[in-house]
Amino acid sequence: MSTPTVDLHCHLDLYPDPIGAARRCAESGAYILSVTTTPKAWRGTAALAKGHDRIRTALGLHPQLAHERIGELPLFEALLPETRYVGEVGLDGSPECKPYWREQVSVFDHVLAASARAGGRILSIHSRRAATEVLDVLARHPDAGIPVLHWFSGTKAELQRAVAMGCWFSVGPAMVTGKRGRDLLAAMPRDRVLTETDGPFAAIGGKPLSPGEVAPACEALGACWDISADEAATAVLGNLRRLASSAVGGPASPT
Template sequence: MSVPAVDLHCHLDLYPDPVDAARRCGASGAYVLSVTTTPKAWRGTAALAKGHDRIRTALGLHPQIAHERIGELPLFDALLPQTRYVGEIGLDGSPECKPHWREQTRVLDHVLTSSAKAGGRILSIHSRRAATEVLDMLARHPDAGVPVLHWFSGTKAELRRAADMGCWFSVGPAMMMGKRGLDLLAAMPRYRVLTETDGPFAAVDGRPLFPGEVSPACDAMAACWGVTADDVLAEILVTFRRLSESEVGGPSATSPDPTAHRHEGLS
């Protein structure tokens, strides 16, 4: 039996045909964490996963639109008990987003506070040009859950700090296309690295990545780690299993069995 792929950060609802994207997830057998950008998108996005046991939907409020959607925080709190996963959340320090820094930090502080009160969540976190500030915020909310830094692009020093804090990392094919991304991968704690696509935003050769399309990242990881791509897939699945077994709040989890055909993993 082939080893299924793991895609820990994908915007399922933002593909041109989300229903078809969900169908392709089901056909591929990949485990997919479908992140959302606003609380209002959560119910509709979660509905896409109906009938697909390996898709789970994270509840998010993206930093790039935090200033527009800050009014949805009460809805975030109302929906939080329905999921073990929160994302996409975080901070963005790029020039176009920095004018709304105050709203970004208010939103992230609220989300982490709510997650901690709810028993913690598995968190998929955006930190572009804001790694230190994100880590500072996580340090102030140690009970918020298990942080997974998506497409990390900070410095080596920030990466070491993140690793020392217990952060996990999700990396995708687009990140692996440049030397900087490969250098960061080499410095990450291997036992806390997972694959992602960030589709449909991330693309390879001008084509958006489909959910679960992580094989180019696995090839790069294999070269970095000195193993085969099949070895990477198997190792990522073990790592994913450990993440899925994290003690956080939300709906109860069933421990994944990588060799079984029954419901597995993203519980």
């Protein structure tokens, strides 16, 4: 694919060789949003992007860790001025996470309130089995920034509500392998769709996706939009540039 790829949700620090993964990102020319799962991971993960001007690092507190890391919220607030990007944050309604629902909501509310006070952020948001609840919390914090729903798997009605609220979406190869994911993709506004891998957690054929490995997602986008995969990648890159130039979180980062 000749157009630089966009990976708006990648756990760069969780690959077996994070430094090598960052180097390969730079060599490929891919645009990467490296998300974190805890505030304490921020410094080390942000260091991976040093010298690589197409890698940005997001400050996160993953909902699956909310009950264990709620004490890191003061650190989250202290670090927030250093980045325009927040992620991975959100809610998870899976059975193993539901016992900690109160902590999850408390953390997500806190994160969005802090983002609003800081002038808004670009937010990469987890909403597995909790799309309605995520949208409810977002509605309480309209100034938190621009929500990008990562690997959205809600209903068509929830998708329509998210679109009406101004949400963006990041979609990956693992999401578009099934008909349900492709149907959701077809209902997303073309000018608010970005690509992602969710690597190294997401895999195709049992192999974890590498950072920037979004070609299958671009092919699915092209099929959905009746254009070539490369044209889809170009459209996604244009979407990224609009997102990055948005007036949240201070001066726009270069893209």
